[in-house]
Amino acid sequence: MSIRNLDALFRPSAVAVIGASEREGSLGLLVMRNLLQGGFAGPVWPVNPKREFVAGVRAYPAVAALPGVADLAVVCTPASTVPGLIAQLGRAGTRAAVVLSAGLGEPAHPGGPTLRQAALDAARPHLLRVLGPNCVGLLVPGHGLNASFAHTQARAGPLAFVSQSGALATALLDWANERDLGFSHFVSLGDSADVDFGDLLDYLACDASTRAVLMYVESIQAPRKFMSAARAAARNKPVLVVKAGRAPEGARAAASHTGAIAGGDAVFDAAVRRAGMLRVDTLTDLFDAAETLARMKAPHGDRLAIVTNGGGAGVLAADALALGGGCLASLAQGTLAALDAVLPGTWSHGNPVDLIGDAPVTRYIQALDVVLADPGVDALLFMHAPTAVVPSEDIARAVLGRLRDAPRPAFTCWLGGVAVAPARALCREAGIASYDTPEQAVRAFLHRVEFQRNQSALMQAPPSVPPGPGADTVAARAVIDEALRDGQRLLNEPQAKALLAAYGIPVVDTRVVADEAGAVAAADAIGYPVVLKILSPQVSHKSDVGGVALSLKDASQVAAAARAMAERLRQLRPDATLAGYTVQAMVQRPRAHELLVGALCDPLFGPALVFGQGGTSVEVVRDRAVALPPLNVNLARDLVSRTRVAKLLAGYRDRAAVDEAALTRALIQVSQLMCELPEVVELDINPLLADDQGVVALDARVVIAPAAGAAVDRLAIRPYPVELEHRFDWGGQPMLMRPIRPEDEPALREFYAHADPQDLRLRFFMARREVPRSELARYSQIDYDREMTFVALPLGGPDELWGEVRALCDPDNHTAEFAVQVRSGRQGRGLGRYLMQRLIAYLRQRGTRELVGHCLPENTGMTALARQLGFAVDMTHEPGAVWMRLPLQEG
Template sequence: MSVRNLEHLFAPHSVAVIGASIRPHSVGATVLRNVLAGGFKGPVYPVNPKYDTLCGLRTYSGVDALPEAPGLAIICTPAQTVPGIVRQLGAAGTRAAIILSAGMGAHTGADGRTLKDAALDAARPYVLRLLGPNCVGLLVPGIGLNASFAHSDASPGRIAFVSQSGGMVTAVLDWARSRGIGFSKFISLGESADVDFGDVLDYLASDAETTSILMYMEDVRHARKFMSAARAAARSKPVLVLKAGRMPEGARAAASHTGALAGSDDVYDAAIRRAGMLRVFTTEDMFAAVETLARARTRGGERLAIMTNGGGPGVMAADALAAAGGKLAALSPATLASLDAVLPPTWSHANPVDIIGDAPAGRYCDTLDVLLKDPDNDAVLFIHAPTAIVPSADIARAVAPLATAASRNVLGCWLGGDGVAEARRIFSAAGIAAYDTPEEAISAFMQIAQYRRNQDLLMQVPPAVSVNVAEGRAAAAGVVRAVLAAGRSMLTEPEAKAVLDAYGIPVVATRTAADVDAAVQAASAIGFPVAVKILSPDITHKSDVGGVALDLDSEEAVRAAAGRMLRRLGQLKPGARLEGFTVQSMARRPQAHELIVGVASDPVFGPVILFGQGGVAVEVTADHAVGLPPLNAVLARDMVSRTRVARLLAGYRNRPPADIDAIVRVLMQVSQLVADIPELAELDINPLLADSDGVIALDARIRVELADHTACALDRLAIRPYPAELEEQIDWNGEAVLLRPIRPEDGPAHLEFFAALTPDDVRYRMFVRVRELQPSQLARFTQIDYDREMAFVATRALPGGGEQTLGVARVVADPDNIQAEFAVTVRSDLKGHGLGRILMEKLIAYCRKRGTREIVGEALPQNTRVIKLVRKLGFVVTPNPAEDSVHLSLPLD
């Protein structure tokens, strides 16, 4: 990933249009006209050897004839000419170019490489950034830059729009212009040969002119890069995604149910959710969500109270909320009593709160005041239909101050047209989101709720090592190696269960039998009743060929069932190899639910984990959720909650709730298995029985394939898990101390560590006086993206269990890994004993190994201990009196 030289793309000092023309309807003529009409203040250089002047400007014969290296070049020439032009631009000193030319991926040279590859090769030595090819270009309205062949200009604004589709670029420009929506950046990526979503997200995340980012996405090519950039951007501003290709293309051929169920759209949905972004499904929803989120309060929660002056609109809102999976707040007895005191006896006495159509402005205010004080709701939807009793605008003026002062979200819905237009404007001017219909308002509320959920998930960067499976890891890896050495890709059922058992996943006792007699003997040894299944590497789903018999309660029943299986297999699959039978005890759990837990390999995002309702009809029920590993308890529990079967697992009638914690542990253990075994391609645990006593896997299917061990096994994961390999046990002044990367679970210990710092030490670390860490700050410190930042903590074991944090050193690298900013803090009562140096030396070694070029930091002049420490470590210390700070830098290359 890289943001290098992107400032030349978005804020150039000059622009060259290469291939400029006056030929009607040509790209070169359109681009030159747009650049000049946009109001760009810098020099514009048309380049075309056929002309002396174009549009009153001197025109140059080629790049070498230009008076200076242009800050940005827009290339409008035929595809064959582009690599040569890029090379000339790079040599001249240009560092950004937009390639509008199409067809560069189709043309190949004598060496078999495409023109797109040749252009990248030409740009690489100069770090010349390329947008496109085959794109519409970009617009930066704030500086009057229209470097595109779009048919319309864009107005200045605070929204950045990024699109892979040129058609969407022009359509959205038209749509937004008709509605008065402006943009900070408007970017067409085209084929993303160089600059892609990850690069643009990194740039826009720190762009002061951009407050929201909208993306039209068709595909992602570099999952790890995209996820890191998306998570970083979504931490600082709302990021909304309109993802094309929602409809499934049909089940993929796969050796597992999971492989068939985990369609690419499910995976993209999981990635968007995990990155803390919000997915929308129409252009109108996208821009509506921008306004909604921009006005939304930070308070979370999903319980909605509805107040209305008409029963019908309230019922419509409640119906829409239920259909969207929202929660209608329950009114407490205290709230009901307060409402009784301010409302007429005929009010609805329930949520929705119908305050009756004759309500004066005071009744609206009194009702809203009660609801805003109610601890049992998280947001209020205000619905008003116009009446002849009180002008709607008067009600809006009366209610707006209450709504703007509220700590929770208040959404307005003004039903009607001209009669409520002024009321709607009053709400909008006060910063209160206002909608035309109850359905629109509910859709907006659910967008807020989903966005908050995704933001919560964004802060979860879990460790892969969630259970102690060191011995089990070796045993499982041994099974996989043996299968691959035998030339097989499918594990037998006993082998698959051995792998699960090694990771602590409960499995039903299973034995292998070579023939019918051996199956009878195995059944007698296990004890009746038993289940018998055929064992064949050529049969993926045994029930499809009658290869499963349950509840066999005698030797005769086992013998008869095994014989029927042999005959049926010979009829349906005469060429199938039969290796015998598996015999297992029957799991007598009449109130258990059948679930599925699985793993599939996505071509973009790598391994994904699936959870849902299991059984033989799993594809028909299609009740499942997909998540990206690694998982922790919060993420695993979220996956469970997103399925319909979750409501059954919660218990009903006389059926007790299932052990959700046991299900969550299985998901975490499977996540660990994914991280540890790079050969794992597909996995099914189906059914996984779950009831109040726990879980047990009845059947398991695993497919493996050779893995490239020359690369990092974790690189196939879209999110880097906890790097356990960086843990290090040291002796510190006679005491055993563990140096390790920080984990999300370190939150409580980190709070205690912060509380042990003196006020001066807090000020030295944070440059301001802070009494306590806010939850968002704590999450930011402990839940990090290991692909971009690192925090090493020194911990010691406490006598009663748990760990105590003694010190922390952290470093955050820029997207290009050129410069990384560090900070180091040691408990105030432990300073002066060498722990800070130990942490810094580990941090420096880590940065060297990652290829970071320079470590930098800032310190207050009074922080003499840190300044003295880093000076001993080779840092250059430079006073910065203007900022009342000291700059610290350590070159590593």
């Protein structure tokens, strides 16, 4: 639904326990004890028709008998009673309920909806939010709220934890208490009938007491909502994820290599990356990563330098870095020379920098100064094992200032126990990340690097139509429509290549022939050598039946190959029909790489793109990376970089680097195809040859199906809507109005900095000198699926914003709230009115029900504009503010 009434869930003023009991071991008694022992300041009202007191608190026989409105109710009764109780609570004014009861998957009555659905139907008229059912409950330690049957209380702290598993949640709570970890919120989702991950991410993103959001995920039920919420939350604070089900159950049968090697977990990884979150493997990693992101500065790259007083520890760290896919920094010659001047002759003469075990304090300081000054170092790991030469505490006091103020991230590893405990404590006090082992330190660094890369992906806003020559969508649509009319679900090779060619992807000219004689005639016309391939609607992978013959040099070889293919098809696939052959020129690019570019439609996150090493062994090699569309150049490059073959593509020995521009362009065009053609459910280009001359698709398979809706509806991330860009004339000045983009952040900062203080006060309801960086990022990096900001810029004039209008829709698209501002000195000439009119037209088109806004009473210009545009203006709706409302849809 949205975050509506979640305050009643997490910050209630009164709590009712439905099914409160005195029976030992019952949920009703456990919840009562937890609420009373947790320090909740408001009244707790047990509801039990058979008892006068429960846990020493006066009880009430029914919801209607409660002495006031309980913002939150905890329901501990049998499943069959839940829908009726939800209805009673809604009528009584309760706006949130935690349903601990299990078994709501059963029918409410024979042939009727489930008890779960009946409960949701009862809650809907009152906008009553339901957490659960079948959950442990929730804890908000800072509010003294323990509305759960957890076996212990939680400590207050800055981390929010959300889990789908109740058993895991309670075990983790025990583990966290042992380690003195505290929580702002601790939530068990259970079956997520109503409140889900998306709702909680939206709520926690704006919660000041939450520094980071940690999640244990088993499944996602509303992926588009989840992605929108995750992308919004990850712009404000770290969002870390552990997901069960990483190991594949086996490759599914698919008509393409892409479908076989890109399972659902790989797509989930891609979704996490694009949303700016971080996925880790274990619950321990979850908390370690939260601490790392809080204490370690963001690196600009992945090149790590290691300074240690123990060679063995340095080797362990270097091994962990290599196995984790990291990069050991290559120290510059000047750095090596400077280290030679301050270190003994027996030092390691490379990275890791081994200071030797007898190092005094001065040696540590001098070496750190040298390494930290190397421009080829992105981060530094300082490791120390205790010796009798200098106490670890003395070394820590000497180096922590340099590490804290270093121009690049620096973190520490103190190996040992009691001897290094004071040094670790000093690191914590200085806010410097510190780890117990080399492997733990390196893993933390790699988490930080990956998180930074994911944050970079989050900032990208690719357009719905990429720049450059446009696709021939008419030709592409004709191929798809003809195939669907003929009942095809798999395009034949010529159709698939025609589809790719329509999107500007280079293909080899392919001719279709009916028989052996036609193959010979086509080969003679093309010129030798040629490639002959079998054409059969039942055979997807031609090489499986020997259906591909390369480098045929004359007519006799073509004829012999055609006869042999036909015979093998009869023997190996007697069910298959020989529809003919395809003939194409033999592409002779011996130094080209065979790559795979593919796409599939994931049942949760929609289209996903796959890139990796191609060829007939693609399922065995399984070198692939997955990304969600849409792509731009940066995202396409990132997709390539996450494969092993990427190192080969950069060139080696006498083999030239591939044409990177041609490769990224092909990836972007496949992305556009998947964004525009909802009938395409799988696509497989294998091989895509790539060398320094460009790329060319030698073979392609495309699976199609009738589409149920618009192409954009199946995307997990809505692309930048280039179709909303609009040119207009404003008093003789040519202007451009377009949706805001992430790269507009500097211009937006200047826009607010240029504003008159009174304009800022009217816009933000308070006096402010500047808009902070976090707020600017949130305003410029929007999710086009749930919000819109139009900016107006002069064409041919200064590179600055002259106006902005924004609307944030609730997730069910019922209500949008607007804000509008025109550049100081450009006001009073109709620009604000024009922007509002365009926003209203856009919201009407997307089906938003109403547009609302607030302004200060002295903002007479805004109220006058609102009345002109048809808003109802209410001066009494809220003290100190004017309320404006405009219905957008008839009825």
